[in-house]
Amino acid sequence: MIGTLDFSPDRVSPPGDTIIDLMDEHGLTDAELSKKIGLSVLKGQQLLLGNLSLNECMALKLQDIFNVSVEFWLKREGAYREHIEHLNAVNKEWLESLPVKDMVNYGWIPKASTRELKFKHCLDFFGIKSVNDFTYKMENDAPLVAFRKSLSLKTVPMADLAWIVKAKKISNSHACKLWSKETLISLLPDIRRLSNEPDIKKFIPQLKEIFAKAGVSFVVLPTPSGCRASGATCFFKPNHATLIVSFRHLTDDHFWFTLFHEIGHLILHDAINIRIEGETELSSKEEVEADQFAIDTLIPKPFQRKIKDFRAKDWKVIVRTAKKIGISKGIVVGHLQHIGNVPYSHLNRLKVRYKKDDII
Known part of the structure; x- marks a missing residue:
């Protein structure tokens, strides 16, 4: 987590910066100063860069050379080292917060x-x-x-x-037309039909082409550890939408419901926020609307009424009905599980399972 870090300057100059200013005033070269302090030229240069700590012995010699007190040099050195230590701690915390x-x-x-x-x-x-x-x-x-x-x-x-x-x-590297809500709505049947394609390597490229026509960059991106997102929508550019899916759940019912849920946000809601499913706390109204959009688009209301009494024992009818609806049988099973008609432990054999290696 990085949000609690306070601002601190990236650079506090080493004592060497002050030494260099005084060297210029006194007309001293690196070699001459190093000799006066009792250091090799290489170590003298390291002192000027801040890579070699300034000790009390060096401070006494600098006092003699520039008539600047030992206390000044030691205080200058202490402040610089304290800053470096703090900066290293901040950098370490930031790095460790990343996956x-x-x-x-x-x-x-x-x-x-x-x-x-x-x-x-x-x-x-x-x-x-x-x-x-x-x-x-x-x-x-x-x-x-x-x-x-x-x-x-x-x-x-x-x-x-x-x-x-x-x-x-990834989104910025995609070529697509300008965002058009109307075009996306007109393409919904084409997107929906692809739910019958079990091969992820076939339907993902087709989805990218379809979405691009509506000005939507479609990004498939697995989540790193600590990120529980299943999907997201956003506008990285004002006239181009981005829809991201993670395939966090490797089954067709989860994927297609998530996809149409995200499409619902693009069609129904504003383009200001970045919406991340599984992480953000959106208003219940928006979530309910996007959920209902996904359900109604995948399973039109007449079919919702028809299947509302289906149970696990009706699996053959479920398969036939899915064909009539024009979607994968896994989506119908997932919906029946969601509404409580079928236990989550039943009929999962009817779902398509994707391989993570095909996504990464």
Whole structure:
């Protein structure tokens, strides 16, 4: 979690910066100063850079050279080291708040052999140079502000944020037309028919093509550890919608219901917030509306009335009815489980199960 971190400057200059100013006033070179202090030229340069600690012996010699007190130099050194220690702690906390292992496994960032390199890769992932840049970006980047405001939490769930940022990168690389709610509505039958295709490698590319016609970037992205999202909708760009699915539940009923639930948000609700299913606390009205949209689109009301009394023993009728509806039998089973007609332990053999390796 990073939301509780206070702002602190990324850089407090080392005592070497003051030494350099005084060297210029006195006309001293690196080599001359190093000799006067009793250091090699290399160590003298390290002192100026802040990589070598300034001790009391060095402070006494600097006092003699520049007529600046020992107390000043030791206080300057102490403040610098305290800042470095604090900055390292902040960076460590930020890095540990991220699902780095999964970010590497999913190929979001390169593998690193050191903490420093791992930290750099994570900064690059967010397009920032420091943790302070991250704080600034969360407060000023419009999509991330929408993400932050969509959560009624005091801290930012970093796994969710990493998932959203990666989705944004993928979405921005997609070519699609301008967002059109009317076009998306007209394409609903085409999307719905694809629920009968069990092969994920076939229907995902087709979904991407269909959504692109309506100005929707369709992103399939597994969640890292700590992120429990099943789907999300957002507008990273004003005229382009993004719909993200995670396949968190690897069955066709969960996938298609989630997909149409997200479509419901795009069609029924405003384009301001980033909505993350499974994490955010949306108004019950919006959630109920999106749920009902998904149910009514997948199983029209006449068929809802027809199947409302089906039980597990009616599995053959369920299969025949699904064909009449024009959707997969797994979706019908999932709906019957949801309304309590069929136990969640029954008829799962009628669902299509997807392989995680086909998604990553």
